[in-house]
Amino acid sequence: MTFAIGALISSLAGISALFGLKYWEMRNGTTVFPEWRVKADAQAAKLKELASAAWLDLALLPPLMLRTARVVVHEAALGMAALARISERQAHRLADFVSHKRGFERRETRSEFLRKVGEHRQGNGLDADTNNGQNI
Numbered sequence: 001m002t003f004a005i006g007a008l009i010s011s012l013a014g015i016s017a018l019f020g021l022k023y024w025e026m027r028n029g030t031t032v033f034p035e036w037r038v039k040a041d042a043q044a045a046k047l048k049e050l051a052s053a054a055w056l057d058l059a060l061l062p063p064l065m066l067r068t069a070r071v072v073v074h075e076a077a078l079g080m081a082a083l084a085r086i087s088e089r090q091a092h093r094l095a096d097f098v099s100h101k102r103g104f105e106r107r108e109t110r111s112e113f114l115r116k117v118g119e120h121r122q123g124n125g126l127d128a129d130t131n132n133g134q135n136i
Contacts, residue, residue: 025031109115 021032031037109118
């Protein structure tokens with residue numbers, strides 16, 4: 001903030017000094033540093049030409065930034081998806097490692113009720129009492 005205030009004050013002082021110098025030159029009819037002024041005018045013309053070319057280049061900047069942002073967001077999304085896939089695999093590996101059913105193999109149930117229900121669903125449990133002895 002202090003730098004900005006200092007720059008403002010020095011700019012105002014420089015502009016005031018230039019106006020004072022111009023007023024003094026007009027009153028006395030002399031020109032201070034005429035060779036430097038010709039060179040400074042040539043440099044100012046080059047600067048103006050560069051500024052107008054920069055405006056044309058700046059007009060192309062928003063579409064370029066939009067395309068760049070799209071590519072960056074797309075690549076970030078793909079990277080996050082890959083990271084999510086890797087994390088998912090590692091989470092499954094960890095869950096399998098800490099699970100007491102790590103080498104899970106399906107065994108015959110010990111429950112007589114569940115065994116009968118399973119047989120009935122498979123069609124093997126035809127009971128004479130439920131269908132009156134008829135094969136359906």
